[in-house]
Amino acid sequence: MDTAGKVIKCKAAVAWEPNKPVVMEEIEVAPPEAHEIRIKIVATAVCHTDLYFLHERGRAEGFPAVLGHEGAGTVESVGPGVTRFKPGDKVIPLFVSQCRECRFCLNPSTNQCDKSWSSQRPGKRYDVSSDTTSRLKCRGKTLLQYLGTSTFSEYTVVREIAVAKVHDSAPLNKVCLLGCGIATGYGAAVNTAKVQPGSTCAVFGLGAVGLAAVMGCKAAGASRIIAVDVNKDKFPKAKLFGATDFVNPKDHDKPVNQVLAEMTNGGVDFSLECVGNTGVMRSALESCIKGWGISVLTGYNDSQDMSTRSLQFLAGRTLKGSLFGGYKSVDSVPRLVNELMSGKMQLDEFVTHTLPLDRINEAFDLMINREGIRTVLNVSTL
Structure with a gap:
């Protein structure tokens, strides 16, 4: 009809x-x-x-x-x-x-x-x-x-x-x-953070957005990708997408940013927050190395304020937000579909x-x- x-x-x-x-x-x-x-x-x-x-x-x-x-x-x-x-x-x-x-x-x-x-x-x-x-x-x-x-x-x-x-x-x-989710996480890594080859990254939260961010970090050439989540059952899936290390904050008696700093000689080059929790947002920022560390927020939260100390920025860290992975939507989504169909994306x-x-x-x-x-x-x- x-x-x-x-x-x-x-x-x-x-x-x-x-x-x-x-x-x-x-x-x-x-x-x-x-x-x-x-x-x-x-x-x-x-x-x-x-x-x-x-x-x-x-x-x-x-x-x-x-x-x-x-x-x-x-x-x-x-x-x-x-x-x-x-x-x-x-x-x-x-x-x-x-x-x-x-x-x-x-x-x-x-x-x-x-x-x-x-x-x-x-x-x-x-x-x-x-x-x-x-x-x-x-x-x-x-x-x-x-x-x-x-x-x-x-x-x-x-x-x-x-x-x-x-x-x-x-x-x-x-x-x-x-x-939404896959483009958001993947693009946050390759477009917004602009993850560099050989760099060290931390991804907070291993839902669809976080796993896509792991995939994006790998595609960008990161040599070390640390997956952070309170659910250890998600680690095998993160490994499938390219994660090399895994941290469960529940396994440590110190803040996760300190754990990551000890693992990476001062902090990661790039961190990506994929939860929408303001406490996790702060941890992601403070996990970055001073001088050049970049933290990207993708999680949505319109009901709580995020707080940190100004010293985090005075030390040279950068905090950025990423909506839909930074993609120009109408132009970029067809290209992402083509990448999928050519086997470049999981x-x-x-x-x-x-x-x-x-x-x-x-x-x-x-x-x-x-x-x-x-x-x-x-x-x-x-």
Whole structure:
């Protein structure tokens, strides 16, 4: 049936309120408007940021919503003015846009964009400001579009500046991971930290982002990669991605930064924080060697302040943040997909569970219980 220009009724996982399981509902997805694309989601992964918004953030603001931002699918239809996409194209929706026109997009030093949800709505985790800007409804209520993507749905509508077209043969149940976590960790190492050949690195947190950071450090030529986590069961997986040493802070009676300093004759050249815990952020910074050490933060936390002493910076250390691995999203994601398909990047090893969309709450439980790395949800068929 031709659905272009019509409202589509489909299944979606709706988060009606915080700290509650999401509910499978029939929702209505309106046709795309100017410069928008309606996407049939084939697969989506569950990221810790989805869990943070649902269970850990503790705010009623931002509900009801359809979460999800690590998805991949095909173009169902396009709105007026869209010329770079056509129905049937394989695509990845993006939570970081690239308009290619603003001062940030024109600056090669950043992947920020004036038209990203984060630029237009500081502090918000959704891309809607009124009933007229969301294309999703359920039971007569507007559903907020999380990060402008909402991939926990069979269909979603995304602005064309936040969509990457990928190779026709790309496996959507794998490349969906490039929509957030893997690109974030990998890019934090190769783009933001700019890890150097022969250097020593420490990666804090061995979830999907941290393991991707380990992979990025290895790809950049680091000679020593120290994986830091309180769960020793993650060390074998980190070794698979290139880690050479392993530190469990629970095994030591001194701060982990002191442990790393003793292991590396003063500190690591590069550290990458992939947890979102402000205490870990401080440890990562203070684990860097004075003079030239660089620490990169990738973990999200909007409820706590990070603190350290100014001497850490006076001694020559640098603290940087990395959003989506520093990648210009629309331009870079297709290249990352090509790297995957040419064997230059590991993705299969990140996927530890595969479930249908209607078992999404099980996927959240797996993450809460720290079981596995990434769960991919099969949403629909091609």
